[in-house]
Amino acid sequence: MSLLNVNRGVFSYPIGEMILDDVSYEINKGELISILGPNGAGKTTLLKCTMGLLGWQGGSSTLNGTDIRKLTPRELFSVVAYVPQAKADTPNYYTEEMVLLGRGAHIGFFRQPTEKDRKIAYSCMEKLGIGHLAGKRCSEISGGELQMVLIARALASEPEVIVLDEPESNLDFKNQLMVMGTLKNLTRENVAILFNTHFPAHALQYSTKALMLSKRGKAIFGKVGDVITEENIKKFFGVNAVINEIDTDGGAIRNVVPISLL
Amino acid sequence: MLTKRSNSISRNFKLRTYIILFVLPILAMLFSLFMGRMVIPVPVIISSALSKIGFGSAAEVAIEKVLWNIRFPRILLASLAGIGLSLAGLSFQSLFANPLATPDTLGVASGASFGACLGILMGFSLRGIQVAALIFGLAAVSLTWICGKQKGRGTTAIVLSGIIIGSLFNALVSLVKYVADTETQLPSITYWLMGSMSGKGYSTLALGSPVIVLGAVILFLLRWRLNILPLSDDEAKASGTDIRKLRIAVIVVATALTASCVSMCGQIGWVGLIVPHICRMALGNSHEKLVPSSVSIGATFLVIVDTLSRTISTAEIPISVLTALVGAPFFIFLMRKNGGWTL
Structure with a gap:
């Protein structure tokens, strides 16, 4: 049984189209999962639905097997932190x-x-x-x-899970490294981390799994290397990008460079 | 190391602050017992007070009467009203995450005044007037909340909505005055609306004090939890607090405090804005410090202002005139010195 599980989640705002359409993924102890997607794809909405700050219209989130709608705020948020x-x-x-x-x-x-x-x-x-x-x-x-x-x-x-909304945007390089390093360290203590980001390179460098959201509310979820590919970035973000490897003292780091619009 | 040092700093700071906060209202009360057309020396006040609990001898009958039948109930009333209005202002500021939210700006005081005027018009008892003030105070704050609610932490919409609802209820107050009996009811409504502590005995106190004491105790118990209120909606929910329960509790308590003050001594403006901000500027924004300090500074402030209102001239000056005259410049000074108001 996974720690936090989203099962076939559906969400749309009163006015407008479907934001999240049949999204499923799971988080286990010590995992670091990044959520990627273009502006307006609903990354923040997905985080909020996942931890019950917004209600799913279809599907559910379960924490240790229990539907989070059955938990009191106290029970839920002593395990999940935002x-x-x-x-x-x-x-x-x-x-x-x-x-x-x-x-x-x-x-x-x-x-x-x-x-x-x-x-x-x-x-x-x-x-x-x-x-x-x-x-x-x-x-x-x-x-x-x-x-x-x-x-x-x-x-x-x-907490056992920490959910972060774009923790490293608006930060300079040093602060980005500090924040991401901190998150990575926390996973070593078996805390699960879920965050959304505009930096595919951070996802590749730090996370174990990734979830990519499209504008139409569809999502793919899996090992970070399988999700963040040149082909998927083209499909989900509408840009041509190149993923290359950079050798550093600490080993090879993969980087994503956007090249051109489609 | 670091942790220990900052811990001990905050503890010393706490002790000194609490001593000051305890002594200030006592000094204000002594000052107020001392001041007046009959100046009573402090030693006489102290020996008279001691005689009440069985030490020493009482003063002359006339002095005893002035001290304990006229000045003391009035001082208690001013302290309670100061405490109630300050705590209500503090609660509303945090509830709406808005430094300008007070019983006055949210229309709560106007709503409560209308309720009380209506009570006077209908010839209700003091208790009935208090209940009417509470009901219309709650109606006003609910209307303000519904009209001014918007996504995010907009600071202007809620105050704008409060001004609209406030003037709506002020218009209704005018209507009540218009239909009131000009011989008996109108003078008492008009005089009472200006706010006054005079001529109120222990019976007025018995009416309002239980609500104010109870409200203060609830807010004191919630003092740490109140820190959740100014956070964004999502953060507040994610703090593991039942935020709906907390908001409803605070809004009912703050409105009850306002309504009790209004029904005891009319509309007294400014206190709910000035006192919490003085405390914020001095002690920071944690309600662990703000709740006790607002009690102390609120009581001190209103006791002093009320003493001035009855001693500056032979005729008594309405207290709300003085709170504005004293409050506005003092507040502008504080605001400019600290570079703006924040929560």
């Missing part, structure tokens, strides 16, 4: 206060965080190398640092 895009209008909490909010599913409705909750929050910050940000406000740190704070918040809920 990292939204780091935006400027994030409430201006101190970073440690923001990370502590990740403990929400573990603290009773009328209760306060205990010393243990605070320790977990701090240790998540230290683990991601952002302990030095404690005592700063979210408005005082960079976009990359804010993204790391939001990942730390997700981690503070001690």
